[in-house]
Amino acid sequence: MQWLQYVREIPDFPEPGVLFRDILPVLAHPDGLAEIVQELEALIRPWQPEVIMAPEARGFLLAGPLAFSLNVGLVAVRKPGKLPAPVIDEAYTLEYGENHLQMEAGLPLAGKRVVIVDDVLATGGTVAAAARLAHRAGAEVVGFAFLIELVSLQGRSRLSSEVPVGALTAL
Ligand SMILES: O=P(O)(O)OC[C@H]1O[C@H](OP(=O)(O)OP(=O)(O)O)[C@H](O)[C@@H]1O
Numbered sequence: 637m638q639w640l641q642y643v644r645e646i647p648d649f650p651e652p653g654v655l656f657r658d659i660l661p662v663l664a665h666p667d668g669l670a671e672i673v674q675e676l677e678a679l680i681r682p683w684q685p686e687v688i689m690a691p692e693a694r695g696f697l698l699a700g701p702l703a704f705s706l707n708v709g710l711v712a713v714r715k716p717g718k719l720p721a722p723v724i725d726e727a728y729t730l731e732y733g734e735n736h737l738q739m740e741a742g743l744p745l746a747g748k749r750v751v752i753v754d755d756v757l758a759t760g761g762t763v764a765a766a767a768r769l770a771h772r773a774g775a776e777v778v779g780f781a782f783l784i785e786l787v788s789l790q791g792r793s794r795l796s797s798e799v800p801v802g803a804l805t806a807l
């Protein structure tokens with residue numbers, strides 16, 4: 637299959653002016669998850685991660701199989717109200733609004749090489765907040781990996797220029 641042809645484009649969702657890229661039809665295809673995980677794994681493996689970190693919710697769908705196939709840890713970064721206290725919290729803005737991301741405090745991340753994974757890089761606000769959480773836990777962010785980069789939104793400009801950023805496709 638060619639996974640990109642299964643990405644749906646929905647105009648004006650979740651608000652007017654946003655062209656939403658829906659990856660769920662890719663995952664619904666029997667070969668979809670295997671194909672994108674293989675491509676993401678090839679991108680990420682050279683960065684020698686010890687932990688895959690991903691934001692809720694679509695990031696989780698990629699992080700589980702990637703952490704499994706790379707044989708590394710997984711850290712789930714959640715939206716507010718989902719994790720039992722204590723948490724560390726970062727506010728952020730994204731293409732269509734603002735929110736907070738939270739991570740459990742006290743995870744053994746000090747000195748760990750973390751790769752942050754998500755489906756879409758839009759403005760970069762979400763993964764920049766995840767990176768702040770990783771840094772507060774003492775981890776080293778060694779890469780950002782995405783299925784899709786929406787280039788016009790300049791998400792890379794929100795991320796450290798010293799950390800590699802990769803996407804399977806740029807739209
Ligand atoms: O680069 P940004 O402008 O920050 O936007 C990208 C983020 O937006 C989407 O998540 P959303 O918050 O819609 O959550 P969901 O995965 O729960 O749908 C997407 O999955 C990324 O996490």
Ligand SMILES: Nc1ncnc2[nH]cnc12
Nearest residue numbers: 655656657658731756758
């Ligand atoms: N245009 C978009 N499509 C899908 N997810 C997004 N997250 C932020 N912007 C998005």
